[in-house]
Amino acid sequence: MYDCIIIGTGPGGLSAALNLKIHQKDVVWFGSKDLSDKVTKAEKITNYPGFPEISGAELFEKFHAHIARAGLGITEKTVTNVMYSGSHFMVLAENEVYEAKTVILAMGVMAAKLMEGEEELLGKGVSYCATCDGMLYKGKKIAVVCNAPKFEHEVEYLADLASEVLYFPTFESKVDKENVKIGKDAPVKIHGEERVTSITLRSGATEEVDGVFCLRNAIVPTKLVSGLKVEHGHIAADRRMATNLSGCFAAGDCTGRPYQYAKAVGEGNVAAHSVIDFLASLEK
Numbered sequence: 154m155y156d157c158i159i160i161g162t163g164p165g166g167l168s169a170a171l172n173l174k175i176h177q178k179d180v181v182w183f184g185s186k187d188l189s190d191k192v193t194k195a196e197k198i199t200n201y202p203g204f205p206e207i208s209g210a211e212l213f214e215k216f217h218a219h220i221a222r223a224g225l226g227i228t229e230k231t232v233t234n235v236m237y238s239g240s241h242f243m244v245l246a247e248n249e250v251y252e253a254k255t256v257i258l259a260m261g262v263m264a265a266k267l268m269e270g271e272e273e274l275l276g277k278g279v280s281y282c283a284t285c286d287g288m289l290y291k292g293k294k295i296a297v298v299c300n301a302p303k304f305e306h307e308v309e310y311l312a313d314l315a316s317e318v319l320y321f322p323t324f325e326s327k328v329d330k331e332n333v334k335i336g337k338d339a340p341v342k343i344h345g346e347e348r349v350t351s352i353t354l355r356s357g358a359t360e361e362v363d364g365v366f367c368l369r370n371a372i373v374p375t376k377l378v379s380g381l382k383v384e385h386g387h388i389a390a391d392r393r394m395a396t397n398l399s400g401c402f403a404a405g406d407c408t409g410r411p412y413q414y415a416k417a418v419g420e421g422n423v424a425a426h427s428v429i430d431f432l433a434s435l436e437k
């Protein structure tokens with residue numbers, strides 16, 4: 154069992170990971186080796202102490218060098234579910250379960266809006282994990298929405314199982330399979346009561362489908378961690394960055410505005426120190 158699982162490789166997750174490493178904690182850090190779009194895409198940063206003017210690309214290089222120097226490892230997986238057993242956490246990342254005494258949520262904020270019906274039909278035909286649920290759609294017709302090229306191998310995996318895939322990427326796709334129909338339109342509503350039956354596209358057209366896969370960089374916090382308290386769309390956390398779940402802490406944009414590097418880094422630091430205190434209290 155790990156001491157801590159950190160979800161998110163933005164400045165918040167990085168700050169938490171560095172501090173836990175210094176304190177020699179046994180950590181798994183989930184996210185991307187590209188760290189965060191919100192770092193690489195910033196044109197000019199002028200409010201980060203120590204760097205009067207730096208581009209996002211330069212800051213990314215500095216973060217990368219720091220990660221290498223600290224000997225931190227990133228597990229390049231998207232977490233799709235966090236379950237609290239009452240004593241520890243079970244974290245599902247691409248069909249593998251990881252267990253830890255504590256969790257730090259540093260996933261940033263999700264830009265994509267949920268489709269109408271997505272929340273209600275999650276687990277009834279709506280899925281966030283191709284590896285976990287793909288087999289359920291063998292020989293069936295599905296829709297896939299995807300906002301990152303890194304998930305295209307999952308789309309190909311789904312295409313090998315399903316009879317037909319209506320695919321809606323938000324970027325230029327490289328998927329080339331006979332049973333995959335790439336749509337320029339986008340689903341806005343998912344229909345069904347007991348199970349998914351169809352989707353409505355922005356154009357107003359309706360397509361019958363048996364399931365809808367949403368392969369996105371981020372998952373709404375309440376869908377990721379059941380029982381997690383959210384206020385006004387952000388994870389509710391106190392000054393120790395503790396959430397309502399014992400041993401679960403949060404840091405960065407996911408806890409609320411202002412959305413800023415310095416706030417994310419500061420909260421990642423506080424969350425890491427709260428984890429250290431929490432682990433010490435478990436040992437007593």
Ligand SMILES: Cc1cc2nc3c(=O)[nH]c(=O)nc-3n(C[C@H](O)[C@H](O)[C@H](O)COP(=O)(O)OP(=O)(O)OC[C@H]3O[C@@H](n4cnc5c(N)ncnc54)[C@H](O)[C@@H]3O)c2cc1C
Pocket residue numbers: 160161162163164165166183184185188189190191192194195196197198199200230231232233259260261262370371372377404405406407411412413414415417
């Ligand atoms: C264009 C732009 C310019 C900006 N300029 C400035 C500026 O000048 N100054 C400033 O202070 N701030 C600026 N910001 C804001 C700043 O980028 C954010 O406040 C900061 O990146 C937040 O850090 P974070 O660690 O909370 O989250 P993020 O940087 O969003 O990182 C979260 C990470 O978690 C990953 N993740 C999410 N869900 C999962 C999951 N389920 N499993 C695994 N990984 C997951 C994401 O892929 C992402 O890599 C800018 C933002 C943008 C978009």
